[in-house]
Amino acid sequence: DTEVTQTPKHLVMGMTNKKSLKCEQHMGHRAMYWYKQKAKKPPELMFVYSYEKLSINESVPSRFSPECPNSSLLNLHLHALQPEDSALYLCASSPRTSGFNNEQFFGPGTRLTVL
Amino acid sequence: AQRVTQPEKLLSVFKGAPVELKCNYSYSGSPELFWYVQYSRQRLQLLLRHISRESIKGFTADLNKGETSFHLKKPFAQEEDSAMYYCALRPGGSQGNLIFGKGTKLSVKP
Numbered sequence: 375d376t377e378v379t380q381t382p383k384h385l386v387m388g389m390t391n392k393k394s395l396k397c398e399q400h401m402g403h404r405a406m407y408w409y410k411q412k413a414k415k416p417p418e419l420m421f422v423y424s425y426e427k428l429s430i431n432e433s434v435p436s437r438f439s440p441e442c443p444n445s446s447l448l449n450l451h452l453h454a455l456q457p458e459d460s461a462l463y464l465c466a467s468s469p470r471t472s473g474f475n476n477e478q479f480f481g482p483g484t485r486l487t488v489l
Numbered sequence: 490a491q492r493v494t495q496p497e498k499l500l501s502v503f504k505g506a507p508v509e510l511k512c513n514y515s516y517s518g519s520p521e522l523f524w525y526v527q528y529s530r531q532r533l534q535l536l537l538r539h540i541s542r543e544s545i546k547g548f549t550a551d552l553n554k555g556e557t558s559f560h561l562k563k564p565f566a567q568e569e570d571s572a573m574y575y576c577a578l579r580p581g582g583s584q585g586n587l588i589f590g591k592g593t594k595l596s597v598k599p
Contacts, residue, residue: 407586416575416589417533430586464533478587480533 378481397465409464493590512576522559
């Protein structure tokens with residue numbers, strides 16, 4: 375299995391809802407990432423996990439809460455989001471976080487709409 | 490500051506014409522440079538990395554440290570090359586994070 379999968383594909387939620395995005399990979403990668411991509415903009419890094427530990431948090435608001443329960447799974451818990459949080463949320467993985475030939479493989483994304 | 494600049498939002502060429510998508514970067518150390526491509530309704534995928542010095546789908550990119558550039562080139566564009574292209578930088582020794590340029594949408598007309 376050489377793909378990163380993300381569920382759900384689409385998510386619509388209200389500002390008071392609690393929801394979670396899920397990302398999975400079975401390539402044995404030990405680094406996983408969450409990116410946010412607004413329409414017609416490049417992906418922006420949110421979080422990096424290295425060996426299941428959070429190594430980078432790019433000053434993301436606490437209404438986004440990442441979780442890495444094991445080396446194959448990455449979750450993003452959402453609570454009390456704002457309409458401006460509507461975006462495509464991309465998950466990526468790579469063999470490790472540093473070193474060469476360390477390609478990041480991206481999932482298809484979850485398109486989130488906050489009403 | 491670490492930054493990637495892609496000056497063209499949109500590049501439109503005819504099939505068979507040469508293509509050059511520009512990318513300039515700002516970084517004082519030794520960066521890794523990448524080109525990612527996003528075809529319509531498909532996921533973001535790696536096209537090229539500077540370290541490999543390879544040609545993928547006819548595209549090449551050379552890192553020019555003097556000009557801090559990593560332009561993507563193809564001698565003869567095909568309609569299937571139409572996509573969004575992102576240049577990305579990974580600072581040396583970083584925790585893996587990629588810094589993306591704003592992207593260039595390439596449109597190849599028949």
